[in-house]
Amino acid sequence: MGHAGHIDFHCHLDDPCFDNDRWRIIDRCLAAGFSRLVTAADAHDERSLAKTTEILGYHGALAAVAGAHPHQADGYSPLIERRLLAFLDRHPVLALGEVGLDFYYDLAARGNQEAVFRRLVALAQERSLPLVIHSRQAEGLVLRILEEEKFSLPVVFHCYTGDGAAAGEIVHRGYFLSFSGIITFRKAEALRAVVAATPLEHLLSETDSPYLAPEPERGKTNTPLAVVRVVERIAAIKNTGVQDVLEQVEKNFRRLGR
Numbered sequence: 001m002g003h004a005g006h007i008d009f010h011c012h013l014d015d016p017c018f019d020n021d022r023w024r025i026i027d028r029c030l031a032a033g034f035s036r037l038v039t040a041a042d043a044h045d046e047r048s049l050a051k052t053t054e055i056l057g058y059h060g061a062l063a064a065v066a067g068a069h070p071h072q073a074d075g076y077s078p079l080i081e082r083r084l085l086a087f088l089d090r091h092p093v094l095a096l097g098e099v100g101l102d103f104y105y106d107l108a109a110r111g112n113q114e115a116v117f118r119r120l121v122a123l124a125q126e127r128s129l130p131l132v133i134h135s136r137q138a139e140g141l142v143l144r145i146l147e148e149e150k151f152s153l154p155v156v157f158h159c160y161t162g163d164g165a166a167a168g169e170i171v172h173r174g175y176f177l178s179f180s181g182i183i184t185f186r187k188a189e190a191l192r193a194v195v196a197a198t199p200l201e202h203l204l205s206e207t208d209s210p211y212l213a214p215e216p217e218r219g220k221t222n223t224p225l226a227v228v229r230v231v232e233r234i235a236a237i238k239n240t241g242v243q244d245v246l247e248q249v250e251k252n253f254r255r256l257g258r
């Protein structure tokens with residue numbers, strides 16, 4: 001069969017911590033045969049949008065999602081939304097994201113998070129864009145909102161950390177779970193059980209870099225190169241080959257419609 005390359009479905013290449021070695025890191029990924037790097041732009045931050053424009057122009061393997069993070073939901077405004085829409089008009093983004101609810105850090109009022117999320121779900125539907133979801137301890141409400149808003153396009157729960165029951169419902173609805181280096185952490189037995197129970201057909205790989213370096217690099221600055229370790233771990237959990245995982249992840253990626 002073919003030689004599918006790695007896909008880092010979610011990273012933050014716009015992050016200032018990459019300002020000194022961004023292009024070198026991307027070049028290393030390309031040299032390693034990565035097929036896609038999906039960087040997440042955030043409309044709350046003009047710098048993020050400008051940097052993402054620059055990144056998208058660097059190489060065809062680079063793709064982007066754009067959204068408004070729930071951490072900043074208290075600051076969401078018509079200005080932020082205009083920025084987001086202008087970015088969507090100018091760039092062929094894969095999806096609207098990351099958007100969602102974070103009831104773990106609770107950095108914004110839950111009511112505001114929910115209102116902004118509903119607004120962005122409607123916007124994605126209007127623009128026929130899939131959604132990339134950020135959810136921490138809020139999977140049940142996220143799923144309920146997607147249903148209530150009658151969202152009908154593909155959905156990916158990025159950096160999935162929820163439980164097996166919510167994962168089962170996500171798969172049941174035909175959505176995707178994207179797993180990060182967290183699955184390599186020593187205490188992540190429950191999450192590894194979720195990986196084991198998730199059909200390969202519903203699974204994607206990501207780093208969420210510069211956050212969440214996998215073991216044994218935990219605590220250091222993470223880069224998309226570490227998706228290799230995430231895929232190795234998925235293959236081990238699934239008792240299959242790395243190439244089999246890569247081929248299925250690539251198929252899943254295409255099913256997002258872009």
Ligand SMILES: [Zn+2]
Pocket residue numbers: 098133134135158159
């Ligand atoms: Zn996130």
